[in-house]
Amino acid sequence: MKKLIKTMIVEDERIILDDLLAIIDWKAEGFDIVATAPNGKIGLRQYELYQPELILSDIRMPLVNGLTMMKSIKLKNPSIHFLILSAFDEFDYAKDAIRLGAEDYILKTEISQEYLHEKLQTIYNKMNHETDTAITAFEKKLVDYISTPMIHCIDDLNEVFETIAAFHTPALFEQIYELSCDTVYQQFTHLGVPDKFKKPELSAYADLKEWLYKCLKDLEEIDNLVFKKQYPPIIINAHEYIYHHYMEPDLKLQTIANHVGLSSGRLSVLFKKETGRTVNDVITDTRIQKAKELLSSGRYKVYEVSELVGYKTSQYFSTIFFHQTGQYPNQYRKGLDQ
Template identity: 25%
Template sequence: MLKAVIFDDEYIVLQGLQKMIDWSMYGIELVGTANNGYAAIDLVETHSPDIIFTDIRMPGMDGLEVVEKILEAAPEIICVVFSGFNEFEYVKKALKLGVSDYLEKPITIPIMEDTIRKILEKLHHQKTVLSLEEKWEDSRSDLIEKATLDLLLQGDEALPKWRKSFEEEAKNIVAVTVLALSEKSPDLLSYSSYFPVYIRNGSDHLLVIYHFEDDSIEWMNQLLYWPSEFGITLGSGRTYHQLTDASKSYKEALQALRYGQFMEQGEWTRFEEIGENPNIPGDLSELEEAIIFYLRTGDKAGLFQQLDEFISKIQLQRLNPDVIEREILKLIYLGLEVAKESGEDVSKISQGNYLPHVDIRLLNTKEKMFSWLKVQMEMIMDWFLRIRKDKKHDAVEKACTYLDINFAKDLTLQDVAEYVGMNPTYFSLLFKEEMKLTYIKYLTKLRMERAKELLREGNKVADVSEKVGYHTYRHFSELFKKHAGVNPGQYRDSF
């Protein structure tokens, strides 16, 4: 039922409108009356009415002032003004404020009933329009989510439908970034610089950021707090300016999430932080990617589980021996590429020259091939871990010394990995093992501690941001606040 209130300083008007109109017949409950402006405001705050009838002339605060205050706070309320003063200026001001009707006194019952009917028609129309708008928004939201998922999975083929779903907004999108989440995320606030779309693909929780501006950072500043506030692990792919590259960002986001969950639960891992091996193809199956993951991370149980799944898949497909041989050799050589990330000569894995493509030809059954595969992968892993143990301390110590001197430069994981002569992915895992911190967290901590020193010396926040390697002041401020609990200006002023 709708709620209505009446404001008038004439007692007879209040009583007449209360008694002479059957409000319930129109589906309206008259919840209160007031005879001055201040009481009127209190009544509105208490009952939140849908309709207000008010006289212009009242003590304390006139009706137009009351209407102005009410509509400023709740513009959806319908206001009807009546007065015995037929002055054009009153009418003009009332209409300008957004009142629905202006009635001249004396107010008759037929005039009031006719006005109520008009109000009900208006409310019905508003409700219909709102319902249609909500249905359209829900429908469009579903279309956008479907078009986004198709874009991630199909690339070029999905682009025409994607453009149709986004309508005019499609022309303004300049880049796309995909994030993979460990679980359903809270809503990411929209800004003028980007538009977020949350989607599910099987067990994958994905957040796709469409950028309207290059170098937008508002979305990054929000996500900085998600791991600590909501316990969510994030993995993000790289940002691409070609929409058809969204599928690359998607695959990278899944890889980053997997490595992030391995290295540190409840953190945000960027694909740039784990690096990539250009010698490993980008179109691997999920099984092949999982085998590489367990090799790199030294998880022998996980590796053998994936090898068993690979063997089961091969068995079900009933492939001929040549195809089986080719698939097994592919895994062996992928394993060798992972081993090469150490920078050592992989021919030393076994005594003499290691020639798996020759060795496999000596096996005459698929069972022997599968057993041989497991032996080879275990041998590669053991050699890889032994090399890692021998080299880890010296390489990470060299990297830390380099970072201590060059932290203010625009340093990427790739830069530091090249300096110590290692593959970025291998180096990132090595660094985390030795330092118990990811590369990016170590560098951020280094920069924040130096920033604190500079702020305590009284330097300007913008200057400090530049001196510790952040060219975007707002991003530096958010990182500092996350690290220190207060923003840089507050920290400097406290000293």
């Protein structure tokens, strides 16, 4: 069954509205008509009540016209989609609507089942592609975020939610909510404590973000406990030093050995014996994981990321990044945008 897109029709001519409602099976096309309105003033009120994702609107209407209504709603919800109902003598207005962000226009004189089907399927496919892309990006960032053994902060979580900022609609919330719950549950399960997960009852993005942040802090505590049970204190100390100093270009085995009070040779042997990895492996993994986060944010150039994670040159950073991930930094970032 098709996912239904909540739709509102705003049209002041009753005969045209009735024709639109009757000429096609809207639900079969993937649209649920949740409201109608005879003018832009009532359309604004209906929008607040029903939160449609798509609005089909006439342009010339009494009280508040279609363009004014569209501007007002777009200010509140830039991601909402509009199809304009236009007569031939309103074509200049229709072009204005396109410039304001309307997807397309429907000529009233051309309305037929075939014509409407073509227009609706185009917008249906576009809207679903946009939301699918946003959800995929959200999932990738959320998984990267909660699986990163770093100290999390609310700004990082805000970056995760930026991927769906333009799609903060009630219709999308359920998908994001379920995806978030599944992702967090998997992480609790990965740490061996699935019983610690409690699925909340939430209905708003702000509440979901707050719940996620709390879960992530809980996961950090559990992760730390698991880690501390698994390794002796001196190894934990070395790990924590790396996590807090990875951004220093001169961080190396000798520096960490001095911090924990061992010779570099002794620390190297003990670290490898206890963890199965070298100190340099952990330094590199930590830097590359943090680099992924910074690249994902889209706020930094490659050379800036290189400096922020402790590499003296962007060329060397790119080489290490490729060795670890199979992609160069720019390729990794482009992959996130696709």
